[in-house]
Amino acid sequence: MVATVLHEIPLQGGDVTDGVVRVGDTVRRPASTSTPSVHALLRHLEAVGFEGAPRVVGMDEYGREVLTYVPGATGLRAEIVSDEALAGLAVLVREFHDATAGFPLTLDGWEGGSNDDKAPEVIGHCDLTMDNVVFRAGLPCALIDFDLARPTTRLFDIVTTLRHWAPISDPVDRPAVLRSLDVGERLRLFCDAYGVLPRDRRRLLELARLRFHRSYTAMRTRASAGGNWAKMWASGAGERIRRAAAWLDVHEDELHAHLV
Incomplete structure (x- = not known):
């Protein structure tokens, strides 16, 4: 388990998933039925050296998936x-x-x-x-x-x-x-x-x-x-x-x- 010890900052954007927050250099997201498959995919991408996706850290004490935070900007500009x-x-x-x-x-x-x-x-x-x-x-x-x-x-x-x-x-x-x-x-x-x-x-x-x-x-x-x-x-x-x-x-x- 990955313990939450830092301040949670809500992340905006997207239409479907609520409750996505940034905690330090990680992102916490509610788990879903697709989470195991998505984590397997992200681990595969890391293993083959694809740099353009977040990395899996694990799950936190609230059952949320924990991914690395990817710095940069999103949204229409x-x-x-x-x-x-x-x-x-x-x-x-x-x-x-x-x-x-x-x-x-x-x-x-x-x-x-x-x-x-x-x-x-x-x-x-x-x-x-x-x-x-x-x-x-x-x-x-x-x-x-x-x-x-x-x-x-x-x-x-x-x-x-x-x-x-x-x-x-x-x-x-x-x-x-x-x-x-x-x-x-x-x-x-x-x-x-x-x-x-x-x-x-x-x-x-x-x-x-x-x-x-x-x-x-x-x-x-x-x-x-x-x-x-x-x-x-x-x-x-x-x-x-x-x-x-x-x-x-x-x-x-x-x-x-x-x-x-």
């Missing part, structure tokens, strides 16, 4: 939507996917939810919002909050990431700093930096549409159980997904032109 930041994120995601090679794809305890129909290839983070990427000096250096990580395809995790970072969404739902971005160019930039294969580029928008459909259904189901998922749904999350899907339908041809 103007400097993190640069081309350099997006390319850096693509490289970091590629390095993360490559680092999961050899990790078992059949462990129990992963969170369910929307996914690709193809056989899993890697462990995907599956929740790379601006709150879950740590930046230093305007460039991404680490991924955090692996609660929704699970076996999936590379392309599914890429699509999930681009949903937020391109972003694939109706401009009415984008923060001001993202509203005027050239989404097609950012799709191409990310794919180039990651090294997405031509066959996957051709399928990217199709999978994005499938993800919208399944995300809507999964979120509605989770919201029915109450808690923070219900709060997100009540705040209009379902409507935002529907608008993003409709926006994709209208702009699919011009976006696809950047991917061929």
Whole structure:
């Protein structure tokens, strides 16, 4: 057990997990059914030398998981939507996917939810919002909050990431700093930096549409159980997904032109 002896500082950001605090150089998070699998993954990443994730310290006397604190900044800021930041994120995601090679794809305890129909290839983070990427000096250096990580395809995790970072969404739902971005160019930039294969580029928008459909259904189901998922749904999350899907339908041809 890891004893709590320092002052707890609540950490903001994210939509689902309450009770995340910083204690000295560690982060304490409520444990969940996925915690054993996530800890196994994080220990694997440490063993293979992947530097872009927190390390597992253990559990504290309150049954919370204890991870190392990754210094830097998270959240939406103007400097993190640069081309350099997006390319850096693509490289970091590629390095993360490559680092999961050899990790078992059949462990129990992963969170369910929307996914690709193809056989899993890697462990995907599956929740790379601006709150879950740590930046230093305007460039991404680490991924955090692996609660929704699970076996999936590379392309599914890429699509999930681009949903937020391109972003694939109706401009009415984008923060001001993202509203005027050239989404097609950012799709191409990310794919180039990651090294997405031509066959996957051709399928990217199709999978994005499938993800919208399944995300809507999964979120509605989770919201029915109450808690923070219900709060997100009540705040209009379902409507935002529907608008993003409709926006994709209208702009699919011009976006696809950047991917061929």
